[in-house]
Amino acid sequence: MTMIDTPTKRTASEEPATLVRRLAMDGRAAQRALAAMDSAARGTALHHAAARLRGDAESVLAANSLDLEAGRTNGLSDAMLDRLALDPERLEGVANALDRVADLPDPVGEIIDETTRPNGLALSQVRVPIGLIGIVYESRPNVTADAAALCVRAGNAVLLRGGSEAVHSNRAIHASLVAGLSEGGVPEAAVQLLPTQDRAAVGAMLKAAGLIDMIVPRGGRGLVERVQADARVPVLAHLDGVCHTYVHHAADPAMARKLVLNAKLRRTGICGAMETLLIDTRFPEAGGLVAALLDEGCAVRGDPRVQSLDPRVSAAGDADWGTEYLDAIVSAAMVDGLDEALAHIARHSSAHTDVIVTAHEAAAERFLAEVDSAIVMHNASSQFADGGEFGLGAEIGIATGRLHARGPVALKGLTTYKWLVRGTGQARP
């Protein structure tokens, strides 16, 4: 892979681990200054960054054309070129997102809990920034601005490492961001872009436990898998979104059809898209439901009972039950009641988002209680699995791990807490 270095920032002889250590130490020092700023000042600085990005539109778009040109030369797919491409409208969208994040309520300083002990010690649990966040992402240059803004809003420094194919765009956006944030008093090292595309430097980021506090990978399965496998730093991520919709026997048929079509086909490429449909054997309109998907151009891979519903259904193999298609394909199985649906989901779900459609409240509540996924829904489309739709303002990602934060992760997930103890001279007996 090509190494693209910025000679002013890295000497040719600097080892990846040394480079990452130096950047992390700078980032951590900047984070302390950032945390000492008040919340309004961090918000204002983000507005400056948005304004600066608007002012720099011409140079950012010029940098983006270099990436697009190189991408075409290197034979990137149309889909990848589309993810890479910026235009005035998309860039305005990125600037608007900065403004929105600037205006989000700041969770830092929130008192999560407080109590006074019988001995008079006053305890409080106060929300604080995590520290230095590493973001490892692929071709979308907007992540440079989006992820950095969320980190900064919550008082974190960030070390960004974008994809090689977007290197010029990322550098231009990063330069613009840093210039704007600086106008607002944010130290330059609060938002750093790794100045090399050397893969060993990503490896060094993943190993930098104690220097980087959390890594958020943003991109496809391959990227997330590598990050999860190699990281010694805690990772906030989801690997798959194998989302299920279970149509219970007491589902309203019209609602079931609407939700199934929406969950599968509104956008097939998002992690909240349905990948497996479970139909209760007692649901009276199974055939119509499967036909509706097929009629909309969705391929259905079914178990024998689903295959018997419609000749257009192909046979599902074992691997289908764990596959995230991200395409107009769905696996579908008939299940003999709620217990079998729960067992199928417990076995195959990636713990992202699972849905029951039913008019039967007790069945819905049991499903909500027993499905152990980050998001469990009743009578809604799984495509609502999104920080914006949850009212969080924005999201750094969706997490399917069990610790720290689950589901859509926004500003609160970019914070931790500390305990403050205020005494009047208490010694422990």
Added chain:
Amino acid sequence: MTMIDTPTKRTASEEPATLVRRLAMDGRAAQRALAAMDSAARGTALHHAAARLRGDAESVLAANSLDLEAGRTNGLSDAMLDRLALDPERLEGVANALDRVADLPDPVGEIIDETTRPNGLALSQVRVPIGLIGIVYESRPNVTADAAALCVRAGNAVLLRGGSEAVHSNRAIHASLVAGLSEGGVPEAAVQLLPTQDRAAVGAMLKAAGLIDMIVPRGGRGLVERVQADARVPVLAHLDGVCHTYVHHAADPAMARKLVLNAKLRRTGICGAMETLLIDTRFPEAGGLVAALLDEGCAVRGDPRVQSLDPRVSAAGDADWGTEYLDAIVSAAMVDGLDEALAHIARHSSAHTDVIVTAHEAAAERFLAEVDSAIVMHNASSQFADGGEFGLGAEIGIATGRLHARGPVALKGLTTYKWLVRGTGQARP
């Protein structure tokens, strides 16, 4: 190292990774049943376990004598033998702790946050158990009961791996616990003790990402360091407690003396004991403070300015500022004001517990805001760093990492959350 197997539970040919996978799958299945029990039933089951342990006192103490005998033969130190030893009073203490945990308020089911979106979707963030917790511990057999009880109270299954020197005690306590919990309807596999002392099995636990959800090491620095270095499963722990007390120039001298003596000497072997004393150069009674420590039998290793206060002070080396003595030894430095104290702590603290003693409110508030440790105290002894003292009822440990939970970790730290979304047929536009 000796391998002690339970042939009924493990065939000689079972590989450590296979064994751990089998136990983890059993534990996860049991956890689902445990989570489906209501909170009162889990509490009652823990009371049964306490009663059973009281009833089994004779056999547990007999098992403990076997361990003590082996320990003496193997030349364990008196301190280690003391940690290992049970007697009727200590065992009653273990049973009482089970009763206390049984009566703790259960955090599972708590609604952390809820909101209704403009489209009518009702969102709630509900506290749920983490899943399967691995506990890796050393010689204290009471951990078998204490840690298991906390996990079960919050709906988690647990896989225990105790030290070889306590193997008979741990098996006896474990058998008693499981018998008592079973009377209360808790599946046997909810609390499992690794049936081998083979170190490779601990290694397999640490690598069991996706099977074990969190590992809590309980023991000395060596154990914690190994677990942190090798684990692929998230670890909740603290490696060191290099706790600082900063005596500000505006500290009340009598209070400073009381808190410093208590923080260092009340018990020297706990992680919340002070290890470094920072004295403001403008504090008028520095000499008296250092003399008080020396007079109480504490060795003081000082920087040149502290050495000049008393001839009994020896010279601190570079390593002293990062050393957790766990003994009647303290490192001590003079600092030129709050900024220098903050810089020293930022550089050397293990982010466990740091304290300022001052009558100056603004200095105290700056210290509380800027020291980035799990616990930051004003005018109190660092020895209060303890879940019981914090009113949490009990603690599984103290965490100095930044994610999920910090400081004393009790039941809430043994839970996570999921998002429940209740709709009425909403599809995403």
